[in-house]
């Protein structure tokens with residue numbers, strides 16, 4: 096289960112940020128090895144304060160383990176041919192990272208594995224970075240070369256995922272009076288992307304939009320909605336409209352009720368617990384809007400069943416066609432100039448064989 100991870104405790108914030116700014120697949124910086132620690136040090140106090148305010152750290156490891164254990168249990172029933180199943184966590188910027196997980200898998204004698212992204216929608220900066228890291232660690236000899244790999248690279252329109260998000264929206268909508276509930280604006284909010292990434296042909300924006308469209312179809316188009324973008328970092332141009340500005344705009348239009356929906360991440364993190372709950376919701380209330388947030392998926396049993404179903408479908412498909420990767424993963428962004436992307440795609444298309 097591949098994801099970025101987050102600091103479990105406040106003092107881990109600096110190392111998390113340092114590893115994040117060292118990731119050239121996420122943020123290519125000039126003189127990265129020198130600039131990354133500098134930027135991380137400067138940013139640490141502000142981000143530490145945010146993690147402190149949301150309870151002292153990120154809950155992502157706890158939820159990913161819980162989701163993985165639940166998924167593996169269900170998989171044993173749904174796909175007994177490949178049982179027993181076990182979920183391992185590989186984070187990009189905090190422990191457990193790929194090397195540590197690879198050692199654990201080696202000790203367990205694993206010979207068949209699925210690299211299962213926990214980002215519903217594909218971006219080169221997120222899932223792409225995790226897959227490139229898997230490739231690099233393999234090349235460095237950290238992975239057991241006998242493991243047969245396949246990849247689940249995106250699942251943003253899977254009906255189980257859509258159902259889990261839709262149910263959480265319904266719960267939030269139910270907090271408004273029945274007479275005015277249909278007027279509530281559903282504001283989907285996803286982490287933004289720099290326009291430089293969008294403009295090289297990254298598929299994330301399209302895939303997030305596809306998730307939103309599928310959720311609204313499941314809700315039978317019950318409410319007006321928009322997709323907006325949050326958490327931009329630094330001075331460059333990022334995908335908009337920004338979530339904060341959208342809330343102000345909705346207030347200007349006289350809207351009184353809003354449900355904010357995190358759609359691109361599967362557990363709580365500072366974007367939901369700090370940015371949305373503490374910053375945006377407070378600002379919106381000051382503008383006269385009553386606002387609730389749809390819960391993150393966290394320990395949702397509907398979501399855990401969806402993960403098991405996604406893995407089952409993948410295993411069935413793989414047993415019939417032996418294709419380790421999706422057709423879509425084979426295509427690099429038309430504007431991609433990162434040579435590792437091609438190498439890692441070739442490696443994965445061969446099932447992780449050298």
Ligand SMILES: C=CC1=C(C)c2cc3[nH]c(cc4nc(cc5[nH]c(cc1n2)c(C)c5CCC(=O)O)C(CCC(=O)O)=C4C)c(C)c3C=C
Nearest residue numbers: 101121122138218220221286288289292328359364365366
């Ligand atoms: C699907 C979600 C995410 C995408 C896409 C994404 C792209 C992206 N992010 C940065 C820079 C930063 N991201 C940071 C933290 C962070 N990012 C995501 C998710 C996505 N990022 C999460 C869940 C988090 C964890 C923080 C949290 O909310 O708990 C940070 C560090 C925090 C900060 O300093 O503000 C940076 C920096 C870029 C440049 C990028 C696309 C290229």
Ligand SMILES: [Fe+2]
Nearest residue numbers: 286287326328
């Ligand atoms: Fe980010």
Ligand SMILES: [Fe+2]
Nearest residue numbers: 219431433436
């Ligand atoms: Fe790329």
